[in-house]
Amino acid sequence: MKRRDILKGISILPFATTFGGEMIIPEKTTARNLPRSKRDLFRELGVRSFINAAGTYTFMTGSLMREEVMAAISSTSLDFCILDELQDKVGEKIAAMVHAEAAVVTAGAFSGLTLGVAGVLTGTDLEKVKMLPHIEGSSMKTEILIQKAHAIDYNHALTNTGARLVIIETAEELENAFNANTALMHFLNIEADKGKILHEEWVAVAKKHGVPTSIDIAADVPPVSNLWKFNDMGFDFVVISGGKAIRGPQSAGLLMGKKSIITAARLHMPPRGFNIGRGMKVNKEEIFGMYAALKHYIEYDHEAEWKVWEKNIAVIENPAKSIKGVNSRVFVPPLGNITPTLELTWDTAKLSVKDLQEKLRNGDPSIEVMPHDDKSIHITVWVMREGQEKLVAKRLKEVFGAALA
Numbered sequence: 001m002k003r004r005d006i007l008k009g010i011s012i013l014p015f016a017t018t019f020g021g022e023m024i025i026p027e028k029t030t031a032r033n034l035p036r037s038k039r040d041l042f043r044e045l046g047v048r049s050f051i052n053a054a055g056t057y058t059f060m061t062g063s064l065m066r067e068e069v070m071a072a073i074s075s076t077s078l079d080f081c082i083l084d085e086l087q088d089k090v091g092e093k094i095a096a097m098v099h100a101e102a103a104v105v106t107a108g109a110f111s112g113l114t115l116g117v118a119g120v121l122t123g124t125d126l127e128k129v130k131m132l133p134h135i136e137g138s139s140m141k142t143e144i145l146i147q148k149a150h151a152i153d154y155n156h157a158l159t160n161t162g163a164r165l166v167i168i169e170t171a172e173e174l175e176n177a178f179n180a181n182t183a184l185m186h187f188l189n190i191e192a193d194k195g196k197i198l199h200e201e202w203v204a205v206a207k208k209h210g211v212p213t214s215i216d217i218a219a220d221v222p223p224v225s226n227l228w229k230f231n232d233m234g235f236d237f238v239v240i241s242g243g244k245a246i247r248g249p250q251s252a253g254l255l256m257g258k259k260s261i262i263t264a265a266r267l268h269m270p271p272r273g274f275n276i277g278r279g280m281k282v283n284k285e286e287i288f289g290m291y292a293a294l295k296h297y298i299e300y301d302h303e304a305e306w307k308v309w310e311k312n313i314a315v316i317e318n319p320a321k322s323i324k325g326v327n328s329r330v331f332v333p334p335l336g337n338i339t340p341t342l343e344l345t346w347d348t349a350k351l352s353v354k355d356l357q358e359k360l361r362n363g364d365p366s367i368e369v370m371p372h373d374d375k376s377i378h379i380t381v382w383v384m385r386e387g388q389e390k391l392v393a394k395r396l397k398e399v400f401g402a403a404l405a
Contacts, residue, residue: 048366049366050361050365050366050367050368051365051366051367051368051384051385051388051391051392052368052383052384053316053367053368053369053370053379053380053381053384053392054368054369054370054378054379054380055337055370055380055382055383056219056241056243056244056245056337056383057370058243058250060368061250062241062243062244062250063243063244063245063247063250063383064247064383064385065247065248065249065289065293066247066293066296068292068293068296069247069248069249069289069292069293069296070289071292072285072288072289072291072292073249073285073286073288073289076284076285076288077285081284083270083271083284084271086284086287086288087104087105087266087287090105090287090288090290090291091103091104091105091262093291093295094254094256094290094291094294095256097227097228097294097295097298098227098228098231098238098254098256098294099228099231099232100228100231100238100256100257100258101257101258101259101262102256102257102258102259102261102262102263103254103255103256103257103262104254104255104256104262104265104266104269105242105252105253105254105282105286105287105290105291106239106252106253106254106255106269106280106282107251107252107253107280107281107282108241108242108243108251108252108253109216109217109218109239109240109241109253109254110154110157110218110253111157111253111277111280112239112240112253112254112255113154113157113158113214113216113239114157114158114160114161114268114276114277114280115255115265115266115268115269115277115280116214116237116239116255116257116261116265117144117157117158117161117163117183117184117214118132118161118264118265118268118275118276118277119237119261119262119263119264119265119266119267119268120183120184120212120214120236120237120261120264121135121140121141121142121161121162121163121183122140122264122267122268123260123264124263124264124267126267126274128140129267129268129274129275130274130275132161132162132268132275132276133160133161133162133276134162135161135162135163136162140183141180141181141182141183142162142163142164142181142183143163143164143165143166143177143179143181143182143183144158144163144164144165144166144183144184144185144186145165145166145168145174145177145178145182145184145185145186145211146158146165146166146167146168146185146186146187146188147167147168147169147187147188147191147195147196147197148167148168148169148195149169149188149191149194149195149196150186150187150188150191150194150195151165151167152188152191154188154216155186158186160276161276163183163184166182169196170196170197171196171197171201171205174197174205175205178209178211182209182211183211183212184211184212184213184214185202185205185206185211185212185213185214186213186214186215186216187199187202187213187214187215187216187235188215188216189215189216189217189220189230189335189336190216190217190218190219190220190335190336191335192335193334193335199215199230199233199235200233203233203234203235207234212236212237212258212261213234213235213236213237214235214236214237214238214239214257215230215235215237215238215239216239217230217238217239217240218239218240218241218244218253219241219244219245219336219337220240220335220336220338221240221244221245221246221297221338222245222302222338222339223302223338224297224298224300224302227240227294227298231256231257235257236257236258236261237255237256237257237258237261237262237265238254238255238256238257239253239254239255239256240253240254240256241253242254242290242293242294244337245297245337245382246290246293246294246297247293247297248286248289248290248292248293248294249285249286249289249290249293251282251286252282252286252287252289252290253290254290254294270282306339306340309339309340309381309382310330310340312381312384312389313330313340313341313342313379313381313389315389315390315393316342316379316381316389316392316393316396317330317342318393319393319394319396319397320344320393320396320397320400321344322397323346323397323400323401323404324404324405325346325347325350325400325404326344326345326346326400326404327344327345327346328342328343328344328345329342329343330342330343331343337380339380339381339382340380340381340382341378341379341380342378342379342380342381343372343376343377343378343379344376344377344379344396345375345376346400346404347404348374348375350403350404351399351400351403351404352374353371353373353374353375353376353377354371355403356369356377356399356403357369357371357377359399360395360396360399363395363399365391365395367391367392367395379392
């Protein structure tokens with residue numbers, strides 16, 4: 001039988017109606033117990049590795065997976081299973097954790113947005129599923145309402161479906177924008193303070209008009225409560241990255257929300273191949289890893305972790321500000337990557353931000369920091385390994401001391 005014939009034979013609505021038994025993730029297996037290769041592939045391939053003092057940026061490969069996640073990936077990589085069954089079982093467990101009707105592991109938050117919008121547009125109509133992104137002239141609704149402050153490049157995730165954005169700024173403009181083609185109202189959480197309409201009002205207006213809502217919270221944990229806050233608030237679907245603070249696989253994320261939307265969204269996902277999401281494949285190891293990461297993250301002692309972050313920030317701040325001409329402050333961003341963050345400023349006529357970056361990058365060990373502007377840098381410690389904060393402190397003091405003395 002040909003591969004395409006097998007795919008055609010897969011149940012169109014494959015999601016299990018019963019969910020017996022528990023997910024089995026070996027509790028006692030950790031990465032420490034697993035064989036560790038002595039082969040240094042970074043060195044072998046000539047790829048620079050570094051201490052990440054910047055944050056969970058995709059171009060820096062996100063975050064580091066926890067031991068529990070690596071154990072889940074390794075222990076499940078030796079056997080086969082049915083992909084849909086795995087998504088069924090994991091989805092039920094995740095949905096319960098995040099107060100949603102349903103959930104599915106996706107290939108990142110961007111993928112989750114595209115799939116969620118696709119599900120809203122097509123429902124479970126297979127002919128419509130096959131049409132995307134060619135929806136003009138069909139019976140599908142085509143417009144997504146979004147605030148001007150939320151209209152960023154990542155919204156390609158929305159328009160990849162064939163839908164188009166209708167940009168509004170005020171509550172009055174929002175009311176006037178509704179028509180028979182309005183499919184969805186989308187909200188970008190990291191820009192919430194820049195828009196004129198906040199979450200609760202956005203959801204309330206949508207419900208009044210009978211239009212579903214979505215929200216992108218890709219980088220918006222911590223706090224852990226954000227995992228369920230927006231489901232509880234009434235958004236119809238929510239997407240989040242799995243490879244940032246949750247510390248799951250970098251190429252995984254979550255789509256969670258109303259069961260009808262998640263069910264429809266999954267028609268656009270592998271193993272089905274007649275859709276726009278075929279390239280958004282998530283393998284079984286990523287699904288198991290995402291489940292293990294989320295479970296660990298929710299159960300983790302976040303207060304204790306916060307104290308460690310504050311302590312490690314101080315380890316870096318104190319030697320740096322002891323250098324004459326270096327000023328510091330510690331703050332917590334109100335949105336996105338809400339963790340203790342160190343800002344350092346100094347006389348950039350003596351040492352530019354770019355030069356500091358290059359000296360840290362090219363030193364031993366290599367360190368990456370994030371410029372805030374042309375006069376300051378921001379440093380975070382939450383994705384560092386234990387002890388790396390001391391190395392960052394030492395190198396900063398060396399570089400500042402040499403340049404500003």
